[in-house]
Amino acid sequence: MSVLLVYATLSGHTEELAELIKDRLEEADITVDVKEAYEAEPHEFASYDLVIIGTYTFGDGDIPDDVIDFYEELQQTDLTGQLFALFGSGDTSYEHFAGAVDRMDEAIREQQGMLIATKMKFDSDNDIQETEEQVDTFVAEILDARDQWQVHG
Numbered sequence: 001m002s003v004l005l006v007y008a009t010l011s012g013h014t015e016e017l018a019e020l021i022k023d024r025l026e027e028a029d030i031t032v033d034v035k036e037a038y039e040a041e042p043h044e045f046a047s048y049d050l051v052i053i054g055t056y057t058f059g060d061g062d063i064p065d066d067v068i069d070f071y072e073e074l075q076q077t078d079l080t081g082q083l084f085a086l087f088g089s090g091d092t093s094y095e096h097f098a099g100a101v102d103r104m105d106e107a108i109r110e111q112q113g114m115l116i117a118t119k120m121k122f123d124s125d126n127d128i129q130e131t132e133e134q135v136d137t138f139v140a141e142i143l144d145a146r147d148q149w150q151v152h153g
């Protein structure tokens with residue numbers, strides 16, 4: 001079973017989350033390839049059982065500039081049968097908390113991709129304990145859905 005984890009970060013929160021998620025998955029003997037969004041290509045998704053995408057949010061709940069090319073390409077890719085999990089770092093003081101995660105969710109659904117876990121939004125104000133608890137919940141849901149990966153993998 002193999003996972004592609006694509007992330008984008010500006011100040012490091014999403015990168016930290018990506019590392020925690022990767023570590024937890026590797027502890028469960030899952031191979032994880034990590035790429036930043038600017039170097040990832042949606043046409044590679046089909047080589048993986050699961051694609052995890054993590055993004056921060058910029059502007060007014062928007063996809064950040066360094067994710068735009070990846071996002072637009074994803075919007076033009078047939079994602080039928082492809083499995084995803086989504087997470088992102090944001091700040092609850094903004095009107096659209098982690099809005100880029102919702103934009104990504106919409107794009108994946110429009111292209112017939114499927115989310116296997118509840119999308120996870122992390123508040124950058126959270127302390128490490130709260131963050132680790134959320135990561136554990138997110139990864140547990142992904143691991144619980146492993147049967148679905150095997151069907152598709």
Ligand SMILES: Cc1cc2nc3c(=O)[nH]c(=O)nc-3n(C[C@H](O)[C@H](O)[C@H](O)COP(=O)(O)O)c2cc1C
Nearest residue numbers: 010011012013014056057061090091094097098124
């Ligand atoms: C100009 C600007 C706009 C932002 N807009 C939003 C927003 O609309 N919603 C949100 O949840 N966070 C927003 N943020 C907060 C970042 O998404 C948040 O700090 C996040 O943790 C950054 O992740 P990173 O450390 O991986 O770069 C904004 C930050 C900046 C600097």
